[in-house]
Structures are given as structure tokens and as C-alpha cells.
Amino acid sequence: MAASENRPLGASAVDARRRAADYLIRRHYFHWPEALPWLLAVAAYLVFPDRMTFGSQVLIGVMFALSLDLILGYAGIVSLGHAAFFGIGAYTVALGFVSFGWSEPISGVIAGGLVAGLAGVVVGWFILRYRGLTLLMLTIAFAAMLQESGNLRSDITGGYDGLPGLTFDPLFGYFDYDLYGHTNYWYVLIVLAIVFYFVRRNVYSPFGQALTGIRENVRRMHAIGSPVHRRLVTVYAIGAAIAGVAGALFTQTNAYLTLSVFEFDVSAKVMVMLILGGTGRLYGAFIGAVVYIVLEDYFSKLSPTFWQFGIGLLLVLAVLFARRGLLGVVEDAAKYLARRKSS
Amino acid sequence: MTAALQVQGLNRSFGALHVTRDVDLALERGARRALIGPNGAGKTTLVNLITGVLKPSSGKVVLDGADITATSQAERARRGLARTFQINQLFRGLTVLENICMVIGERDAHNNNMWRSAGAKRVVIDEALDHLDSLRLTEDALKLVRELPYGRQRLVEIAIALAQNPRVLLLDEPAAGVPSSESHLILDVVAALDPDIAILIIEHDMDVVMRFAKQITVMVQGAVFTEGAPAEIMANEDVRAVYLGQETRHGGDGYG
Numbered sequence: 001m002a003a004s005e006n007r008p009l010g011a012s013a014v015d016a017r018r019r020a021a022d023y024l025i026r027r028h029y030f031h032w033p034e035a036l037p038w039l040l041a042v043a044a045y046l047v048f049p050d051r052m053t054f055g056s057q058v059l060i061g062v063m064f065a066l067s068l069d070l071i072l073g074y075a076g077i078v079s080l081g082h083a084a085f086f087g088i089g090a091y092t093v094a095l096g097f098v099s100f101g102w103s104e105p106i107s108g109v110i111a112g113g114l115v116a117g118l119a120g121v122v123v124g125w126f127i128l129r130y131r132g133l134t135l136l137m138l139t140i141a142f143a144a145m146l147q148e149s150g151n152l153r154s155d156i157t158g159g160y161d162g163l164p165g166l167t168f169d170p171l172f173g174y175f176d177y178d179l180y181g182h183t184n185y186w187y188v189l190i191v192l193a194i195v196f197y198f199v200r201r202n203v204y205s206p207f208g209q210a211l212t213g214i215r216e217n218v219r220r221m222h223a224i225g226s227p228v229h230r231r232l233v234t235v236y237a238i239g240a241a242i243a244g245v246a247g248a249l250f251t252q253t254n255a256y257l258t259l260s261v262f263e264f265d266v267s268a269k270v271m272v273m274l275i276l277g278g279t280g281r282l283y284g285a286f287i288g289a290v291v292y293i294v295l296e297d298y299f300s301k302l303s304p305t306f307w308q309f310g311i312g313l314l315l316v317l318a319v320l321f322a323r324r325g326l327l328g329v330v331e332d333a334a335k336y337l338a339r340r341k342s343s
Numbered sequence: 344m345t346a347a348l349q350v351q352g353l354n355r356s357f358g359a360l361h362v363t364r365d366v367d368l369a370l371e372r373g374a375r376r377a378l379i380g381p382n383g384a385g386k387t388t389l390v391n392l393i394t395g396v397l398k399p400s401s402g403k404v405v406l407d408g409a410d411i412t413a414t415s416q417a418e419r420a421r422r423g424l425a426r427t428f429q430i431n432q433l434f435r436g437l438t439v440l441e442n443i444c445m446v447i448g449e450r451d452a453h454n455n456n457m458w459r460s461a462g463a464k465r466v467v468i469d470e471a472l473d474h475l476d477s478l479r480l481t482e483d484a485l486k487l488v489r490e491l492p493y494g495r496q497r498l499v500e501i502a503i504a505l506a507q508n509p510r511v512l513l514l515d516e517p518a519a520g521v522p523s524s525e526s527h528l529i530l531d532v533v534a535a536l537d538p539d540i541a542i543l544i545i546e547h548d549m550d551v552v553m554r555f556a557k558q559i560t561v562m563v564q565g566a567v568f569t570e571g572a573p574a575e576i577m578a579n580e581d582v583r584a585v586y587l588g589q590e591t592r593h594g595g596d597g598y599g
Binding site for chain 2: 006012013016019020023024025026027028095201202204205206207208209210212213215216217219221222223225226228229231308339
């Protein structure tokens with residue numbers, strides 16, 4: 001602080017200081033384009049009222065991708081086993097119903113999140129000492145182990161035949177699930193909004209800032225005294241809990257569950273969604289999940305055997321020409337238009 | 344009086360390669376010591392052993408009277424031991440201002456907060472801007488570090504260490520690879536630091552060493568060769584033979 005007293009600041013330096021401070025102070029303020037995904041979610045309800053079960057799947061995909069964005073996009077933890085926590089949340093609700101007749105949905109979602117979060121703490125504490133390929137392998141191994149354990153006790157889990165006929169109480173004992181999935185859509189959308197608010201506060205907080213520090217340069221984080229392992233385990237648990245919430249909603253939406261939720265495919269898919277949309281920027285999860293799931297649906301109707309080609313092509317194009325994902329393309333386009341307008 | 348930093352009988356081997364041999368070194372409070380020696384003498388390894396990047400094979404590191412040999416890197420940093428790196432270690436995808444706020448946030452444990460906005464603590468931002476100001480980085484505050492030229496990135500490297508408010512500061516060739524206008528700025532800022540901070544600087548430029556240091560330690564082949572006041576070291580025939588006599592390359596080559 002002594003430095004600024006010794007030397008009088010020029011007008012431009014004072015201005016630069018003010019601009020820099022303002023940027024940090026205002027960075028987390030609400031921007032109008034942020035309302036867009038939520039308005040579109042409501043519009044989807046009005047335009048496709050008979051496709052709301054599908055709509056719920058898309059929103060669950062968004063939540064799942066968002067949970068991965070927190071750990072991959074912000075903290076830089078590479079995971080190809082994120083389905084493990086989605087599956088834990090899903091099975092918490094399913095087994096709760098089968099074993100104890102637990103059919104109240106909201107407490108089920110909370111339980112799914114808590115159990116998955118707890119698993120995140122335990123697993124994260126062990127595996128987050130490693131980075132890079134070793135970590136990647138460990139995340140895959142954990143999901144595979146869970147799936148195999150579930151298969152060993154298929155008398156409880158229903159194995160790959162699944163647990164059918166899961167039914168849940170009306171929300172708040174009042175809003176019953178309808179044939180078109182309208183209630184369910186609003187239910188998932190509201191949970192997503194709550195989760196999103198939490199994640200958004202998280203990433204703009206000092207803790208979120210520390211996560212980006214770990215992503216950008218973990219060596220320096222150690223050198224400046226950051227408890228890196230504790231921070232990583234914390235964010236891993238939060239990401240796991242959100243994936244668990246998404247899994248719990250998945251079970252409640254489908255009323256049916258098999259061990260294939262733990263499949264490697266599921267983990268890979270959520271990563272593809274996120275990379276397609278753009279990592280480390282919150283809304284990449286929205287764009288990526290919506291585009292992926294809608295295209296998957298469209299292509300698979302177009303060609304039930306070759307639909308993956310379309311998705312693959314899109315991913316190759318994104319990786320080659322849009323390194324920051326589709327959200328990056330949108331941002332660049334907005335910047336370009338703004339520049340043309342001003343000149 | 345206990346020294347700010349004391350290194351006792353420090354050894355480190357990588358397999359058969361004995362890179363640090365029985366090193367004893369003390370930094371009194373307010374010390375201004377230079378560590379010199381030919382490339383490959385083990386200077387950076389010593390810094391890595393002191394800061395906990397590497398664990399010693401034997402020996403002790405004592406900070407303010409407390410044995411920290413077994414503690415983590417981060418714990419040492421929290422106890423007031425800061426360093427700069429010979430090759431920049433920055434948060435390249437973040438702005439210059441965010442780089443410094445990150446450090447202050449960790450130092451004061453604000454970074455545990457998961458709810459409040461990172462911009463909510465005005466004192467943190469003001470302090471970060473003061474640090475940037477002292478290194479003439481204010482104009483670049485909102486630029487991403489990776490967009491800055493190397494010399495200015497080097498200033499960020501120094502600013503991060505200073506923002507830790509260290510009691511012991513280890514500078515590993517702070518002015519290496521920097522244009523002279525900026526290297527003077529770096530050395531002026533270091534010279535103007537709180538006289539209570541103990542500073543160890545690794546440096547190849549003998550002009551800088553003579554101007555800055557009150558004591559010099561010479562390392563050769565992993566061991567302390569000799570130490571003393573600058574004038575003594577300059578006059579020492581053996582030192583001239585092993586170090587000063589040879590062609591010194593300004594800036595080092597990254598293996599010092």
C-alpha cells in the first residue's frame with residue numbers, strides 16, 4: 001500500500017484502477033442474455049406440450065452436464081466416470097422405494113444428492129491425489145466397480161433387467177404426475193433452477209476463483225499456500241451431489257431403472273455434451289446437453305443404425321473449428337455483431 | 344536470536360545423483376543474501392527443498408524456529424515462506440488482477456467462501472491493485488496473463504510472491520529473460536521491500552548481486568563452496584576459478 005502513497009497516480013492510472021475494480025465487483029451481476037435459456041424452457045412447454053417427458057430428459061441432461069462443468073470446466077478434474085454419481089442418486093431413490101416404500105419425491109431427490117455427495121467425498125479423497133491419465137483411469141474404474149457390484153447383487157438392484165414399476169407420490173401431496181409429463185417437467189425445471197443458482201454463486205465466489213487457479217496452475221497454487229486437495233475434494237463432492245440429484249430425478253421421471261446408468265457410455269456422453277457446448281462457462285452445459293439430446297433423438301429416428309455418425313461429425317467439427325464449444329461460437333458472433341454496430 | 348530461515352545438513356539424491364550435499368544456510372531477519380554458482384550447482388533444487396516441492400533425503404529446514412521439514416508446501420507458504428519460479432508459474436488464462444486477488448484470497452483464507460461474490464471484498468481488490476501499481480501493472484490489470492509480453496509476465500510472477508506478504512522470500516533469477524527496463528523495475532521493487540523480510544536471490548548477473556546483496560553464498564556441485572561479504576567473495580581466488588573466471592551466461596539456461 002505504501003507504493004501508491006509514494007507516487008502520485010496519473011489520471012489514466014486512477015481510471016485504470018477504477019475500471020479494474022469495477023470489473024471484478026460487477027462480474028457476477030445478472031446479464032440479460034442469461035434469461036434466455038429459462039425463457040426457452042418455458043417456450044418449449046408452450047410449443048411442444050405433448051413432448052414434456054422428453055423435455056424432462058433434456059433438463060436432466062443439462063443438470064448432469066452442469067455438475068461435470070463444475071469439476072471439469074472450473075477445477076480441471078478430468079473424469080470419465082461421472083455416471084457413477086448419477087447412478088448412485090438414481091439407485092438411492094429406486095432402492096428407497098423398493099426396500100422401504102419411500103415414495104415421497106422431494107425428500108428422495110435430497111437423499112439422492114446427499115448419498116452421491118458423500119460418495120464423492122470418500123472417492124475424491126482417495127483419487128484426487130492423482131492427476132491426468134491416472135485420475136482418468138481411476139474415475140472409470142470406480143464407475144465400473146459400482147456397476148459390477150450392482151450386477152453381483154442383482155437380487156436387490158434388479159440388474160440389467162431393471163427395477164420396473166417405481167411409483168412416487170404427488171408433489172407436495174397435491175401435484176400428480178400426468179400422462180404427458182407436464183408436472184414432471186416443471187418439477188425438474190424448478191430443481192434445475194435451484195441447482196443452477198447454487199452453482200452460479202459457487203463459481204463467482206472466492207472458492208470458485210481458487211478452483212480456476214487449480215485448473216490454470218496447480219504448482220503455483222501449492223506455492224501460494226492453497227489447500228489444493230481439500231478444495232478438489234470439496235468441489236468433487238458438490239459435483240457428485242448435483243449429478244446425484246439429476247440421477248434421482250431420472251428415476252422419478254422414468255419410473256424404471258437398470259444398471260446401464262453406470263455405463264461408460266453415459267460418462268462419455270455427458271463429457272461430449274459439455275465439450276460440445278463449451279466448458280467452464282455455466283451455459284455451455286445448457287447448449288451442449290440440449291443440442292446433443294435433441295440431435296440424438298432426431299438422428300436416431302432418421303437412421304436407427306447410423307445415428308451416432310451425425311453426433312460424431314458434429315463433435316469433430318466442434319473440436320476442429322470451435323475449440324471453446326458452441327457457446328464460444330455464439331459469443332464470437334455476438335462480439336462481431338456488436339463491433340459492426342459500433343463502427 | 345533465531346534465524347528467519349535455517350537449513351541444516353540438507354541432502355538430496357536422485358538415485359545415484361547426489362545433487363544437494365550437506366548444505367547449511369541461514370537467513371537472518373532482514374537478510375539480503377545472494378546465492379550464486381555455475382549452472383547445475385543445485386541452486387534451484389535447494390529452493391525446491393526449502394519450499395517443500397522436494398523432500399530432502401536428510402537434514403532439516405527451520406522457519407522462525409519451527410522445524411518445517413515434514414510440512415507441505417502450502418503449509419510453509421501459509422507460515423510466510425514465498426518464492427518466485429525461474430520459469431513463470433502463472434494463472435495464464437486469468438486476468439492479471441485475478442492472479443493477485445487469488446493470492447490474497449488464499450493468504451487471508453477468503454477462498455474458503457463459496458457463497459459471496461469474489462468481488463465483494465473491496466479491501467482485497469484495493470490491495471491487489473496496490474501491488475500491481477508498485478510494479479506498474481495497473482494498466483494491464485484486466486488483460487489475460489497469456490496476452491502479456493514475457494517481461495510483463497515476469498512482473499506478475501514477482502507480484503504474486505509479494506502479495507503473499509512473506510517473511511522469507513526466495514527469488515529464483517527474478518530478472519532472467521527480461522528487458523533491462525523491466526529488470527531494473529523488478530530489482531528496485533525488491534530493494535524497496537520491508538527491511539524485515541529475509542530475501543535470498545539466485546542471480547547470474549554479478550552487477551545485480553553486488554548492488555543488492557549484503558552476503559553471498561557460493562554453491563558448487565551441490566555443496567556450499569564458501570560464503571561471505573560481496574567484497575570477500577570477489578577477492579576470493581578459488582571462487583574466481585570455479586565461477587567468476589568462466590564465461591557467465593546472463594539469464595541462465597533453465598537448468599540452474
